[in-house]
Amino acid sequence: MKHIAEAHRYIDNAKEILRDKAHKDDKYYQDAKYVRMAGNTAYSGVLIALDELLGAKKTGRKSVEWYKEELSKIDKKILNSFNIAYEALHLVMGYDGVLSAKIAAVGLEEAETIINWVETKQEVN
Numbered sequence: 001m002k003h004i005a006e007a008h009r010y011i012d013n014a015k016e017i018l019r020d021k022a023h024k025d026d027k028y029y030q031d032a033k034y035v036r037m038a039g040n041t042a043y044s045g046v047l048i049a050l051d052e053l054l055g056a057k058k059t060g061r062k063s064v065e066w067y068k069e070e071l072s073k074i075d076k077k078i079l080n081s082f083n084i085a086y087e088a089l090h091l092v093m094g095y096d097g098v099l100s101a102k103i104a105a106v107g108l109e110e111a112e113t114i115i116n117w118v119e120t121k122q123e124v125n
Helices: 002-020 032-054 064-074 076-095 101-124
Strands: none
Touching: 002 032, 002 101, 032 064, 032 076, 032 101, 064 076, 076 101
């Protein structure tokens, strides 16, 4: 459960970065640097939570394809959430620095969905 708390902290940090540094004006953030930082921070939180549940990969480094394959074996709905979080947080925000507050909100919502799902799965096991 320590890793789940850490994952939630990453999401909180991403929200703080957006709120305090990206400077939202109407529907858009004003600073792509901080949007990138927030997206990468939130995506890292997702990976921390998933690593807690999925464990180590047998060989080599984990990739997005590995996460997708592992999640597809467990829960297709959470795989959809992961795909959206990956696109919104890692690619659109983290790489492209897209300034849309709606995209950030969707990505953060999916990240929280994944983290809460992992937390629930751990409580059951």
